[in-house]
Amino acid sequence: QKEVEQNSGPLSVPEGAIASLNCTYSDRGSQSFFWYRQYSGKSPELIMFIYSNGDKEDGRFTAQLNKASQYVSLLIRDSQPSDSATYLCAVMEAGGTSYGKLTFGQGTILTVHP
Amino acid sequence: DGGITQSPKYLFRKEGQNVTLSCEQNLNHDAMYWYRQDPGQGLRLIYYSQIVNDFQKGDIAEGYSVSREKKESFPLTVTSAQKNPTAFYLCASSKAGIGSNEQFFGPGTRLTVL
Numbered sequence: 001q002k003e004v005e006q007n008s009g010p011l012s013v014p015e016g017a018i019a020s021l022n023c024t025y026s027d028r029g030s031q032s033f034f035w036y037r038q039y040s041g042k043s044p045e046l047i048m049f050i051y052s053n054g055d056k057e058d059g060r061f062t063a064q065l066n067k068a069s070q071y072v073s074l075l076i077r078d079s080q081p082s083d084s085a086t087y088l089c090a091v092m093e094a095g096g097t098s099y100g101k102l103t104f105g106q107g108t109i110l111t112v113h114p
Numbered sequence: 115d116g117g118i119t120q121s122p123k124y125l126f127r128k129e130g131q132n133v134t135l136s137c138e139q140n141l142n143h144d145a146m147y148w149y150r151q152d153p154g155q156g157l158r159l160i161y162y163s164q165i166v167n168d169f170q171k172g173d174i175a176e177g178y179s180v181s182r183e184k185k186e187s188f189p190l191t192v193t194s195a196q197k198n199p200t201a202f203y204l205c206a207s208s209k210a211g212i213g214s215n216e217q218f219f220g221p222g223t224r225l226t227v228l
Contacts, residue, residue, distance in 0.1 A: 008154070034216060043204055043219040044157070088156055100145050100164060100210055101172075102217060104156035 002027040004091050006105035013112055019076040021108050023089030026070070032092035033065055033072045034102065037085045044088055048074065079112040086110070117141065118220035120205050125225045127192070127199065135190045135223045137205030144210035146188035147217060150174060151202040163188055164210045192225065200227045 003026040013019045021035075032051050036044035050056045050063040050072065062075040072091075076083055089105040118139045127133045139146065145164045149157040159172030163182040177196025182188055188207075192199045202224050206217040 004156075006156075043222045045219070046216045049216055090157075100208055100217075101159065101162060102147075102157075104149075104158075106154075106156040 002030075002091070002093065002103050004089055004103050004105040006087075006089050006108045008106055008108060010109040010111055013079050013110070015079060015081060015112055015114050017079050017112075019079045019083065019110055019112070021074040021076075021087050021089075021110065023072045023074075023105055024070055025072070025089075025091045025103075027091065027093065027103075028067075028070060030070075030091045030093065033063070034090040034092070035061075035063060035074045036088040036090060037083075038088060038107070039085045047087075076110075079110075081112050081114055084110060084112050118205060118207055118218060120203075120220040120223050122223060123221065125223055127225060127227050129227060130194045132191055132193050133225070135192070135203055135205075135225070137188045137190065137220060138186055139188075139205075139207045139218075139220075140186060141207055141218065142185075143207035143218075144185065145208045146182070147206040147208075148172075148178070148180065148188070148190045149204045149206065151204060157204060160190065199225055201225060 005024045034049045035047045038044040048063045050065045056063045060077045064073045086107040088107045090102040121136045147162040148160040161180040163169035179191045204222045205220040208217040
């Protein structure tokens with residue numbers, strides 16, 4: 001059973017700080033990695049995806065991938081109260097009939113306080 | 115306006131009843147997915163389909179059934195064999211094949227067993 005692990009939190013940061021969310025995965029063959037944000041009672045929305053080792057930046061968000069350590073993270077700079085949500089890490093299996101299938105972590109609850 | 119629709123938003127079921135959740139997309143995506151989310155948990159894959167008239171079981175398919183007669187539609191039936199069906203059900207779609215990536219989610223159906 002392929003696993004994706006996240007610290008469930010809650011993670012609390014002050015407004016303007018950097019929030020760091022972490023995720024580890026068990027399938028060394030995984031190729032694609034996704035971060036979704038989910039507000040309470042709503043469906044997940046994609047924030048970022050990353051395929052290659054290193055950093056990928058999009059506005060206030062930076063995704064970091066280290067395939068050797070099987071570790072992916074999401075940094076949120078200048079955190080705002082509107083960033084308060086559950087952040088889901090998802091890992092896509094590679095190859096065969098499973099292509100496109102995502103395995104999700106349990107999510108990390110982030111609270112940004114004024 | 116392209117997107118994924120799910121209906122109904124809320125559904126109440128008596129024990130022993132089968133119910134069907136609707137999912138429709140007009141994004142011209144080949145692949146469609148059904149997930150279940152329990153409180154404080156991540157998403158678990160029920161069934162997925164990468165092409166019309168074909169679908170595969172996910173991690174928790176027991177007690178559920180699906181059909182994929184049209185590209186746009188992927189209904190999920192929760193049968194009486196599903197012992198604990200109360201949950202938030204999410205439908206998603208994505209492009210299929212090499213280069214496919216992010217899954218887009220519908221607004222969800224919240225099912226409660228009375």
